[in-house]
Amino acid sequence: MYTEVPKLTRCCFCVPLRYGLLVWGYLKLLPLLALFTTLILELKRFLDYQSASETHNNIGVPPSIPILFTIIIVEIIFSIVLLIAGHLKNAILFKVYYYYSIAMAVIFIICYAVFIIGFIVLTYSNPFMYMLLMYVVQIVLFGAAVFVLHIYITILVRSEMLKLRDNSNFSFVNHAAEAQCTMTYGKETV
Secondary structure (H helix, E strand, O other): OOOOOOOOOEEOOOEEHHHHHHHHHHHHHHHHHHHHHHHHHHHHHHHHHHHHOOOOOOOOOOOHHHHHHHHHHHHHHHHHHHHHHHHHOOHHHHHHHHHHHHHHHHHHHHHHHHHHHHHHHHHHHOHHHHHHHHHHHHHHHHHHHHHHHHHHHHHHHHHHHHHHHHOOOOOOOOHHHHOOOOOEEOOEEO
């Protein structure tokens, strides 16, 4: 089955494509940097508390923390790639971000499928899990909205990438503004 992916010329139907991608890159980068800084400060506080407390055993850093740091660092790096691609109009960097965006969409779908399947299994094994159903519905709806936004940005990146690839300095010139009018009156031409 073959479907045509739309080629958009504007971001949010009003902003030029490249400027919209730059705004999106900055709007994505700033919260990521804030989250990364907060995580570093919280990890430092956790480690200081653990070293100062003699009653607790040294359990170390939870194993999910390095994974979370890795994900955030990769997101920061690719947000910077998007910004550089937008500022330099670099089609190769847009292509790199495009492939990264597709890979993240696939990973997102797999993680959400595992989450939903896990919740269904837990619901059948524990009847009290029905109380969490409202929260799970909110998480799934929020995840769906984030996924739709991610796909929209991916389509915008693809459109900009194609626009840069097809740009060949060929343009049309409107000669209507330079129109000449001649009038003949008798033997004189004006």
